[in-house]
Amino acid sequence: MATETRSRVDHPLDPLTREEITAARELLEDARDVAPESRYVKIVLDEPAKDDLAAYEAEDESVDRRAFVIVRDREARTTYEAVVSLDGETVVSWEEVPGVQPSITLEEFDECERVVKANEEWREAAAKRGVEDFDLAIVDPWSAGHHLVPDDVDRERRLAHAMSWIRTSEEDNGYARPLDGIHAWVDLDEMTVVKVLDRGTKIDDVVNDLEDAPYRESERDLRTDLKPYNVDQPEGPSWEVDGRKIEWQKWHLRVGWTQREGLVLHDIGYEDDGEVRSVVNRASCVEMSVPYGDPDPNHNWKNAFDVGEYNIGRLANPLMEGCDCLGYMHYFDAVMNDASGEVNVVPNAVCVHEEDFGTLWKHTDWRTENTEVRRSRRLVVSFVATVGNYDYEFNWYFYQDGSMQPQVRLTGINSNGLVAPGEEQPPGYYEMMAPHVKGMVHQHFFNFRLDVDIDGRTNELYRRQNRPIPKGPNADITWNGVEDTGEVNPTGAAFYAEKVQLASEQEAQDLIDSRKGRYWQIENPERTNSLDRPVGYRLVPGENVESCAQLDSSVNERATFISKHLWATPYRPDERFPAGEYPNQHAGGAGLPEWTEADRSLDGEDIVLWYTLGVNHVDRPEDWPILPAHLASFKLEPVNFFDENPAMDVPPEHAIKDIHERRAAKYEDPDSVSRQRAEDD
Incomplete structure (x- = not known):
């Protein structure tokens, strides 16, 4: 069974709903000049303080529902933090946090791969390794760290250190053929490649000289002796x-x-x-x-x-x-x-x-x-x-x-x-x-x-x-x-x-x-x-x-x-x-x-x-x-949290299900139920 995404809030610690995320963004954009090219790194619940939660639990005191927002202004190359009161429909705070880089977003993942694969220096390095169809390459933007960024790359930029592999088809295991030695540093604000470094090839034709590494069901011969294993809870869960x-x-x-x-x-x-x-x-x-x-x-x-x-x-x-x-x-x-x-x-x-x-x-x-x-x-x-x-x-x-x-x-x-x-x-x-x-x-x-x-x-x-x-x-x-x-x-x-x-x-x-x-x-x-x-x-x-x-x-x-x-x-x-x-x-x-x-x-x-x-x-x-x-x-x-083993009151299996009937059903022998019950008596 699966839940539907809930729109109601039952408790101050419930994550933001769809409507609250949208409301937080709209309230912020109405109150502040959020640049159109900015990225919303996160819009999450601003969790209430423990004392406020204790008051809520003890006295049912209301807790202001708030969102915490991190925005990356790509053009200004800076980061902002905001707190938005959803109950009060106001922006409580909006502060610049200079000199920091928020986490890498999924959209930056995708765009980084695209710009690296379009870069001519990267393509020349990949071609040296037997790559002809650049669309089949995959590029993972690793976090760049701090100390090991090359001296000629500005550490103040928002960076990713991109590593590459090549597939032989769209369904191939993309990580079977590493394009080892190719490094690309990408500015995620500008979404441009700022440096490509080729440390040299180890395999001249990665595409043809390395083996496939298939793992999908359709690509492997599967065992035929594995029987079904069913977890049955006919009365539902506990x-x-x-x-x-x-x-x-x-x-x-x-x-x-x-x-x-x-x-x-x-x-x-x-x-x-x-x-x-x-x-x-x-x-x-x-x-x-x-x-x-x-x-x-x-x-x-x-x-x-x-x-x-x-x-x-x-x-x-x-x-x-x-x-x-x-x-x-x-x-x-x-x-x-x-x-x-x-x-x-x-x-x-x-x-x-x-x-x-x-x-x-x-x-x-x-x-x-x-x-x-x-x-x-x-x-x-x-x-x-x-x-x-x-x-x-x-x-x-x-x-x-x-x-x-x-x-x-x-x-x-x-x-x-x-x-x-x-x-x-x-x-x-x-x-x-x-x-x-x-x-x-x-x-x-x-x-x-x-x-x-x-x-x-x-x-x-x-x-x-x-x-x-x-x-x-x-x-x-x-x-x-x-x-x-x-x-x-x-x-x-x-x-x-x-x-x-x-x-x-x-x-x-x-x-x-x-x-x-x-x-x-x-x-x-x-x-x-x-x-x-x-x-x-x-x-x-x-x-x-x-x-x-x-x-x-x-x-x-x-x-x-x-x-x-x-x-x-x-x-x-x-x-x-x-x-x-x-x-x-x-x-x-x-x-x-x-x-x-x-x-x-x-x-x-x-x-x-x-x-x-x-x-x-x-x-x-x-x-x-x-x-x-x-x-x-x-x-x-x-x-010492308890006075004795707290699991002493857990019932045995025969107290919560008819194990004799289940055994008979398993072995298709109805008479075994009465025989086993007689032996138990």
Whole structure:
């Protein structure tokens, strides 16, 4: 099932509707001199402050509905920010933001390809590589960065660094034949090519000397032994959806959307004894950094910020029933604007469905031969974005035991380059994926912003990790409050889970350490459970890697957030993105490194966690032509938040469906129902 794009607003956090986007643009153009060639980079909800939302929830106080607008004036080469009151029908503010470059728009993607393919220098370079039909070329405008822009290209211009490939037909895998060595820098304001650099050919005839890499259904011989797998929910799903609010298995959450982040989740709470207890106020993936490790000058400059430089929400896919999601689905459309300020809708951008997830809990009493087992079910809220060659699926899983798990699945086509015949392969900088086609070693870093409110805004942060005890006397160890001066650890096996408060921003900057079982715990000192323990949640790392970028590298200067896996800050409404509001072409230093210099207190504060999830990608031929989905995630789990396992009330399968009847239908044996029921009795 799919939703229609809703025109009504049920809550102050609901994204802008079609009508509101149009109204915001018209109000702005009526009040200000918006140049006709300007691009509307974004028209999004200006999210209300937390205090205003609290007043709305507690006292039903009205909240002014506002739009936040970013406009790029191409002729003046400057950027403007505006706030428009939709309720008051006025422009609240209109300010120039000089010296910044907003994210690249879809329209600039398309126009950039067109102007590069029409450029004579680019055509001459492509012809050297066997290209005759220039219409079959594809051009991807990569973000140019800052430090590695050529000296003869003005960094103050709005730039894209264009890379090219050539197809052999309209339906061909366009990324199978890279036109390696051709670089084009494009001024996106003027939409002109300002520099073409040809570093030389490695394959003289890319069109004929490289292999096809087909991946479409019509181009491959498919397996014939795969049987249908149906997810059947004849009574419908276990969730309830009201507008953009979801209730499922005691979880309460609200689905939001921005062009920059894509899926945003608000007001995440868990119902306990009739009270919806807050866990996370706002959660999303707020930035990405994808640095490449190959020193080849054709690729060593690559470090895309797919959220801040491209607006990953704007690149969302319409999701397909039976492929992206199985079972009973509910969809939310993404209502956004295009560069002209007109409404653009991505249908079915967010999918909500349930999944079976194996065993939730089980115990067999071997003395009484009694077995109790519960199946785990999880709610999935997801969206998928395609950024050029890569496809990213963002899943937010909610479990019946009170835990939640953000996950990224990476698939699509690896960015690639060429290797000349007889070229000696340096160790580890790249791996061969196909004849003459290399995949460069690279990393993906996803930064998640979690505005945690564990039973309220007064929170503390702790590091937890294993601490072994030396054998022999140890004056630092006490037992029941009495110093033990004897043999504390005679077996040599004693250890404990150390708990250290991270009371300031500098203390909170941390790296994972799986050898020590390190995780981080957020507690509310003002709320306790029945054991008189402060209620809390813990952030448990999953797969992760450390950044390989040197501290003085362009990568680290611009994406400093990848240097630590955990950052924490006190909540501030204007601190939203870890590399700053405008990372495109920025020299670096904005965002988390700038804010945390003050080393503000985190003791009893409204804490925001910033978790960096890293993926190491050493390519292999099995990643070609399409990368099998690579999964990376972390988890938020309750600690003393409840008095016992909150999933004890989950019913067994036989309590919610007639498993005997379903078994008989499966094996077409009606008599087995009565036989099995008799045995159970």
